[in-house]
Amino acid sequence: MTGSEATQDSAAVDRSRRRGPPPVCPDFHAAIELIGKRWTGAILVALTDGPLRFGELAKSVPGLSDRLLSQRLRELEDEDLVERTVAPDAPVKVTYALTARGNDLKPAIGALREWARRWKLGKDA
Amino acid sequence: MTGSEATQDSAAVDRSRRRGPPPVCPDFHAAIELIGKRWTGAILVALTDGPLRFGELAKSVPGLSDRLLSQRLRELEDEDLVERTVAPDAPVKVTYALTARGNDLKPAIGALREWARRWKLGKDA
Numbered sequence: 001m002t003g004s005e006a007t008q009d010s011a012a013v014d015r016s017r018r019r020g021p022p023p024v025c026p027d028f029h030a031a032i033e034l035i036g037k038r039w040t041g042a043i044l045v046a047l048t049d050g051p052l053r054f055g056e057l058a059k060s061v062p063g064l065s066d067r068l069l070s071q072r073l074r075e076l077e078d079e080d081l082v083e084r085t086v087a088p089d090a091p092v093k094v095t096y097a098l099t100a101r102g103n104d105l106k107p108a109i110g111a112l113r114e115w116a117r118r119w120k121l122g123k124d125a
Numbered sequence: 126m127t128g129s130e131a132t133q134d135s136a137a138v139d140r141s142r143r144r145g146p147p148p149v150c151p152d153f154h155a156a157i158e159l160i161g162k163r164w165t166g167a168i169l170v171a172l173t174d175g176p177l178r179f180g181e182l183a184k185s186v187p188g189l190s191d192r193l194l195s196q197r198l199r200e201l202e203d204e205d206l207v208e209r210t211v212a213p214d215a216p217v218k219v220t221y222a223l224t225a226r227g228n229d230l231k232p233a234i235g236a237l238r239e240w241a242r243r244w245k246l247g248k249d250a
């Protein structure tokens with residue numbers, strides 16, 4: 001081994017020591033902050049049992065204003081988690097439902113719900 | 126049936142119609158907003174593989190300042206999700222680890238991580 005190779009090897013070891021654990025996967029980071037945004041998780045959970053009208057959704061998430069509910073629903077439509085359907089009846093009936101991508105969140109939502117129940121989180125908070 | 130009873134019955138039906146779906150469970154609502162808080166989810170994920178020192182944690186969550194990391198760690202200690210251990214060595218070694226309650230989040234974190242990977246969330250965001 002030449003002196004130069006030895007230097008390169010120990011530099012590589014130093015770098016790997018400094019590097020430490022791998023960075024948290026950005027997919028997960030984006031996901032948790034998307035569904036953890038204020039009210040978003042609650043809206044998604046409310047829709048897990050099936051489509052709801054705006055007024056029904058508003059009642060499912062007490063404390064959420066209509067204005068903010070509209071805003072969150074638009075964000076969830078933009079993220080392709082919720083779809084808005086307008087039935088051409090009179091009076092017009094607008095419903096909100098989970099998309100395939102939103103529906104696929106159910107196992108994660110279920111697991112988190114069970115954790116919250118096991119640790120009685122709502123009561124501590 | 127008296128007139129008064131009939132009035133009461135139809136009032137009850139009206140109330141139940143108006144009531145709509147049950148409100149979202151407050152436990153879940155508290156849980157999702159706790160772990161969805163900016164950076165909190167990423168810190169918890171970084172600790173799922175075992176205890177880390179402050180500097181290692183900082184490297185695991187790129188973009189997070191030391192000041193905000195300290196603040197989030199204190200919040201996570203207050204919520205009994207993370208515990209801080211000081212080993213009486215010289216130099217003093219401080220490590221952060223998930224508590225039993227924090228560890229019990231792993232299935233939920235795993236499910237969300239898989240969802241994020243399936244839908245390539247980090248790339249869209």
